[in-house]
Amino acid sequence: MPQLSEEQKQQYNEYVKQVTPTHNLGAVMGKAFLVGGIICTIGQFVGNFLKNQNVEEKAADTWTLIFLIAASMILTGLGLYAKIGKFAGAGSLVPITGFANSVVAPAVEFTAEGQVFGIGCKIFTIAGPVILFGIFSSWVLGVIYWILQNVGVF
Secondary structure: OOOOOHHHHHHHHHHHHHHOOOOOHHHHHHHHHHHHHHHHHHHHHHHHHHHHOOOOHHHHHHHHHHHHHHHHHHHHHOOHHHHHHHHHHHHHHOHHHHHHHHHHHHHHHOHHHOHHHHHHHHOOOOHHHHHHHHHHHHHHHHHHHHHHHHHOOO
């Protein structure tokens, strides 16, 4: 492998500096907080609205989740959730809406490949590991809790 001259190394380092995106941490965190807060506020508004309409609390909470999931699915299908995510970063990953987006996005992307090989095979590309490790970690924590309970800690 040929050795690079000092000038070539310097040019390469300058190139890397040029193409590496820089981020203002405060602005990124502010956008995430703003968008995540807006999503949560919308959810709280829907829940409060339903409860004020004399909907039972558990039912209102369920309908709120359904509303947030449906809104996330529609925004993903229209290509708007990706734009929100690009702007907000982690703020758009508020659990229920971010998870719905992670399931719907691959389904939309691979629709052209057909129902089975496209949507069926690719729908859990992103969400699959989340489900797997979520279930596994809950199982491990459940076993630890069970052991501690049998030992008399709890």
